[in-house]
Amino acid sequence: MENEIITLGHGSGAGLTRELISDILKPTFDLLSLEDSVQIDENIVITTDSYVVNPLFFPGGNIGKLAVTGTVNDLAMKGARPAFLMMAFIIEEGLPLKDFRKIVSSIAKAAKESQVKIVAGDTKVVEKNRGDGIFITSSGVGYLPKGMYLGTDRIKPGNKILINGSIGDHAISVINARNNLGLEPAPKSDCASLHDLVIKITETGKVNFLRDATRGGVAAIMNEVVQETGYGIIINEKNLPVKENIEAVCELLGLDPLYLANEGKLTVFASDDHEDILRIMKKQETGKDSALIGEVTDEFTGVFLRTEIGSLRPILMIDSDPLPRIC
Numbered sequence: 384m385e386n387e388i389i390t391l392g393h394g395s396g397a398g399l400t401r402e403l404i405s406d407i408l409k410p411t412f413d414l415l416s417l418e419d420s421v422q423i424d425e426n427i428v429i430t431t432d433s434y435v436v437n438p439l440f441f442p443g444g445n446i447g448k449l450a451v452t453g454t455v456n457d458l459a460m461k462g463a464r465p466a467f468l469m470m471a472f473i474i475e476e477g478l479p480l481k482d483f484r485k486i487v488s489s490i491a492k493a494a495k496e497s498q499v500k501i502v503a504g505d506t507k508v509v510e511k512n513r514g515d516g517i518f519i520t521s522s523g524v525g526y527l528p529k530g531m532y533l534g535t536d537r538i539k540p541g542n543k544i545l546i547n548g549s550i551g552d553h554a555i556s557v558i559n560a561r562n563n564l565g566l567e568p569a570p571k572s573d574c575a576s577l578h579d580l581v582i583k584i585t586e587t588g589k590v591n592f593l594r595d596a597t598r599g600g601v602a603a604i605m606n607e608v609v610q611e612t613g614y615g616i617i618i619n620e621k622n623l624p625v626k627e628n629i630e631a632v633c634e635l636l637g638l639d640p641l642y643l644a645n646e647g648k649l650t651v652f653a654s655d656d657h658e659d660i661l662r663i664m665k666k667q668e669t670g671k672d673s674a675l676i677g678e679v680t681d682e683f684t685g686v687f688l689r690t691e692i693g694s695l696r697p698i699l700m701i702d703s704d705p706l707p708r709i710c
Contacts, residue, residue, distance in 0.1 A: 392703025394435075396598020396644070399702050401607070419457040422527060428463035430454060431522040437708040439482065439516050441560040443553075443572030446519055447486035449646060449710060451493035452576045453597070454523040459578040460593045460649065462533045462585050463525030465497060470504040470521050475514030486517065497576040499523070535611040537591035543657040544616065544677035546650050547580060547670040548573065549624040550601055554643035555632050557709055570628055573647035580667045584651065584660050592652040595645070599704060602641040604650055605677075605686040606700035616686045618677040618698065641688070641698060644709045652679065 392399040404417055420430035434450045444452075450470065458465045470490065474483065494501050556572040558564070577595065584590055594604045605616050618641070625633075625640045633640055647669060653660050657675065664670035686698040 390703070391707040394707065397603055397642075397703050398700045400598070401700075418461075420461050420463070420523075420525075422461065426527045426529070428458055428461045428525045428527055429523065430457040431520065432457060433518060433520045434710060435515070435518050435708055436557060436710050437515065438557070438560050439486070441557050441572055442569045443556055444574035444646070445486055445489050446517060447489035448493045449574055450519040450521040451490055451497060451499070452574055452646060453710065454521040455497045455499060455576045455578055456595045456646075456649070458523050458525035459576075459581040460533070460595055461525075461527065462531040462581065462593070463527045464582070465499045465523055465525040465578050467524040468494060468499050468501045468521055469523075470501055470519060472504070472506045473514055473518040473520075474506065474508045475516050476508055476511040478516050483517070493576065497578060531585065533585070533590065533592050535592055535608055538608065538612050538614065538652050538679055539591070540614060540679050540681040541655050542591060542652045542679040543655065543675055544605075544618070544650060544652055544679070545657065545661055545664065546596070546601070546624065546674060546676050547577070547648055547664055547667075548672040548674075549626045549629065550596065550645055550648060551625060551629045551633065551638075551640035551643035553646040554600075554706055554709055555629050558636075558706060559632075564632075566628070566632065568628070570626075570632070573645055575647035575669050577647065577649055577669055580664065580669050581649070583663050583667060587659050587663065589654040589656060589660055590651055591654065594650055596648045596650055597646060597710060598644050599701075600640070600642045600644055601648075601650060601676075602639070602686070602698050603700060605698065608652070609684060609686055612679075613684055615680045615683040616677055617680060617689055617695070618686070619689050621691055622674050622676045624672050624674050624676075638706075642701060642704065644704070644706070646710060
């Protein structure tokens, strides 16, 4: 309709985002895929993403670290080995140079730890009150090992669903910093590169599909998988790793950890013989709290949470994340 407008919900990673992409961008550009990264030839994967997190600094990271790890992880979810990054900065007039230096230093450190090289970029400055400090766009290139393919068409009934640790940490960390909630100890973002973990688990040959649980959280990923496969998914509530302080804040604010953004968590769809993968994950620093959280089924379509008392509660795709500007 002519009076429709873009809302913050269109950038939340939930239903409105998918609608924006599928209804306007995909048909206009004839996109082959709605995934965050795409394979463009036999062994090259590319991705691009923009970061507008507010505030710029939060416990566990900042917009610079986030731009590197988020881009690296998008490449890794295809099984690619991240290699090169390009960074573009839109800086607001008045941003303290000490903050810019801190952000750039974080980018350099995160790139070194992720074993990627920053090879190009761009810098623009906009007038005061036009840029909210700084926005960063990061593009990445990675190489796909021979024979590597991870896709939703590989998911089968009986596949197990694993996650590499607690959920909701990043979202609550940002909200605490943004709204000066004064939580002590302050929740810390899980912002981290996952490429080393991905290399270890994909070498088993038992991983069918990977997706990092960023905007929209675990719930969005599960619903997207159901939409693409037609299968059903059951998530076991008692197995979901959620830290006590995160759970307490969620109860206070009326939030569901399943819908909260993460920046260092991936979901793994694995073959029935998943024990090797889980053991490998737990040996890695980014996977020490890994858990088996669910299973794929062909008995029904949809995503359901098996509660502590054994009932099944539907986990729906929400239109928008209640927490905008989270990454």
